[in-house]
Amino acid sequence: PLEDTETMATVGGGDAEVAALFEFEPSPEAVLEALLPRYVEARLFGALLDAAASEHANRQRAMKAATDNAEDLIVRLSREMNQARQDAITTEIMEIVGGAEALGQSDVARELAALIIDIDAEATA
Numbered sequence: 001p002l003e004d005t006e007t008m009a010t011v012g013g014g015d016a017e018v019a020a021l022f023e024f025e026p027s028p029e030a031v032l033e034a035l036l037p038r039y040v041e042a043r044l045f046g047a048l049l050d051a052a053a054s055e056h057a058n059r060q061r062a063m064k065a066a067t068d069n070a071e072d073l074i075v076r077l078s079r080e081m082n083q084a085r086q087d088a089i090t091t092e093i094m095e096i097v098g099g100a101e102a103l104g105q106s107d108v109a110r111e112l113a114a115l116i117i118d119i120d121a122e123a124t125a
Contacts (some may be wrong), residue, residue, distance in 0.1 A: 090116060 026034075036070050100109040 086119075090120065093119075 097112040
């Protein structure tokens with residue numbers, strides 16, 4: 001601080017003397033004028049960063065939901081495909097058994113019928 005020895009103030013009525021004259025550089029107005037635009041800019045930049053982070057979080061949640069739905073769809077469609085394939089195999093074997101019975105080969109028909117029962121039991125397990 002700059003002291004003016006001629007201008008001293010007594011604080012609290014005691015004997016302590018404090019210099020009454022201080023000089024600040026730059027002035028409070030100049031500091032405020034320099035910092036206020038930067039403060040506003042920083043606040044706006046922070047708001048933009050928050051908005052971008054929020055958008056990314058929402059996109060990530062949407063993609064996770066889409067991925068989960070796609071995985072569920074894959075499981076469901078795989079089961080339907082396996083069931084349709086098994087039904088086609090069973091139908092073909094039934095036709096073969098029917099043809100064997102029509103030709104009078106009942107022992108072959110019984111073996112094929114037992115095979116169908118075993119295959120169906122494995123498919124449902």
